[in-house]
Amino acid sequence: MSRPVGISVIIPTLNEGQTLGPALDHLPSALEVIVADGGSTDDTCAIAQARGAQVVVAAGGRGAQLNRGASIAQGDILLFLHADTRLPPNAAALVRQTLGQPGVVAGAFDLAIDGPGWGLRWVEWGVRWRSRWLRLPYGDQAIFLTAEQFHRLGGFASLPIMEDFDLVQRLNRQGRVAIVPVPVVTSSRRWQRLGVGRTTLANQGMVIGYLLGWDITKLAHWYRHLGRSKPG
Structure with a gap:
């Protein structure tokens, strides 16, 4: 019998003490969780360690943090999650199903924003449209791909910003970036x-x-x- 495909969740942080706890509490215990910190001065790292997450520190921006986390990840699949975003309960199964589809090289989730008002609903609609028709999910949609694919592409580019946009552009040249029709919930x-x-x-x-x-x-x-x- 083959072993289950492992999923590593990598969370970049910088002074996320107020938001990190709920995100970690929503993660299934079977997932490897790595918090890649950019030098927090609050209790971010302590919160992560108290919940059993591995903590690594990297300077140079979010792309460098994510690459550092990916470098120690043991999972066959890497999922990059923002500290203020919660995965759906069945995320692991959805990730595996999505990456098992023919031609799919990566995936991301729909986006729900945790707040009232028609303006936020319009934002959610725009994200769905952009993700499906332009195949351009952003980092707050929990981008995921196999570790093999990530390392083959060279990981995140050394950019001070837009590292998620750049990665998705490169992935689109390799195959299809699929969108899971179930949302993550972000602040x-x-x-x-x-x-x-x-x-x-x-x-x-x-x-x-x-x-x-x-x-x-x-x-x-x-x-x-x-x-x-x-x-x-």
Whole structure:
């Protein structure tokens, strides 16, 4: 009898003490969990360790953190999960089923945002449309692929931002990126901080700037500055 395919969940963190606990509590115990921390100064690492997760520390941005986590993962499948996002209860089975489909090289989930309001429902609709028709899921949709495929591609690029977008672009050249028609649930904190319209425009501005070849370091600085600002 062949052994079950192992799944490693890799979570990048930076001062996620308030959000990490619920995400970890929703993960099945059978999954390997690796928290790849970027140098938190709060209790993020302690929370991860208390729940049995492995913790590694890496400098250089989220892409470097994810690569560091993947480098020690033991699973045949890697799933990259944001600290403020919860997987559905049957995620492991859905991941295995999706990657078993002919021509599929990677997958991601639909997205649900944990908050009320028609604006967030429009965001969810836009994510479904973009994911299915453009085959461009983002990192908050829990991208997953085999470890073999990930390492063959060279992992995440050394970028200060847009590392998930870059990976999915490369995956699309290898085969089909499938979308699981069951959502992960992510926090609404980004949209609450800036507002739905401003957040959506900022995200699309980043994509356009990246595709036009604008300086990625300047784009990252602009996006992070915007994220710290208050809506007018």
